[in-house]
Amino acid sequence: MSRNLRKTQICVIAIGLISIPVGLAWAGGHTWDINEVFTDSTGTIQFVEIRETGGGANETAVNGHNITSTNPARSFLIPPPGRTPPTSFKTLLFATPAFVGLPGAPTPDYVFPAGSVPFINTAGAANTVSYTPFDAWTYAAGLLPSDGVHSLTRSLTTPCNSPTNYAGQTGTINVGCALLGDCDDNGVLDGGDVAAFVRAQLGAPIGGDKPVCSEYCQGSLAANTVAFVDDLLN
Numbered sequence: 001m002s003r004n005l006r007k008t009q010i011c012v013i014a015i016g017l018i019s020i021p022v023g024l025a026w027a028g029g030h031t032w033d034i035n036e037v038f039t040d041s042t043g044t045i046q047f048v049e050i051r052e053t054g055g056g057a058n059e060t061a062v063n064g065h066n067i068t069s070t071n072p073a074r075s076f077l078i079p080p081p082g083r084t085p086p087t088s089f090k091t092l093l094f095a096t097p098a099f100v101g102l103p104g105a106p107t108p109d110y111v112f113p114a115g116s117v118p119f120i121n122t123a124g125a126a127n128t129v130s131y132t133p134f135d136a137w138t139y140a141a142g143l144l145p146s147d148g149v150h151s152l153t154r155s156l157t158t159p160c161n162s163p164t165n166y167a168g169q170t171g172t173i174n175v176g177c178a179l180l181g182d183c184d185d186n187g188v189l190d191g192g193d194v195a196a197f198v199r200a201q202l203g204a205p206i207g208g209d210k211p212v213c214s215e216y217c218q219g220s221l222a223a224n225t226v227a228f229v230d231d232l233l234n
């Protein structure tokens with residue numbers, strides 16, 4: 001190859017690179033991680049939340065990648081279009097059809113098809129949930145709650161669930177308790193719930209208690225107690 005021809009080729013490549021719009025040049029979709037998973041006891045109500053973790057504003061090209069689970073074996077191809085920037089630290093919410101419209105549930109960005117329910121395991125076993133091919137997260141057996149209110153986060157904590165969609169809508173669902181505050185599970189809010197609420201906070205429930213009904217998800221024991229007492233007295 002002559003020196004002049006090589007110079008010409010380099011110039012053409014350089015001009016080509018310069019002419020690519022900045023947004024396209026840096027658009028990607030590789031800095032998203034699995035952030036939170038949730039299941040109820042039956043596996044019909046589940047969600048998977050992924051999060052942009054690098055702060056990149058143009059990690060828009062999530063479409064074409066898959067959310068997968070190994071237990072059971074599931075794969076969901078994220079359909080087009082890509083997301084609208086900025087993507088920085090935002091979340092995307094994938095959920096089963098039964099999640100849609102629940103009290104406290106934000107609108108999912110994507111709904112798993114009915115044939116993919118359950119999408120993740122309900123309890124007990126280990127599982128690997130991935131955003132392919134860029135992130136694979138494995139949690140050990142016994143870590144995923146299924147009480148209807150707690151979820152498993154990327155850092156392996158089990159707080160109240162916090163599904164958040166791309167628009168920033170967030171909420172908490174409690175599908176494990178029919179009557180919030182009925183901590184002794186006798187069907188009514190009554191005096192017996194006070195002792196059962198205390199037992200739940202101490203982590204020492206007795207037979208017949210329903211600790212999930214003491215979970216007000218207000219962010220602190222003080223706030224939870226206020227909400228419980230308010231329910232009890234009103």
Ligand SMILES: [Ca+2]
Nearest residue numbers: 036162163164
């Ligand atoms: Ca969350």
Ligand SMILES: [Ca+2]
Nearest residue numbers: 182186188190
């Ligand atoms: Ca009660």
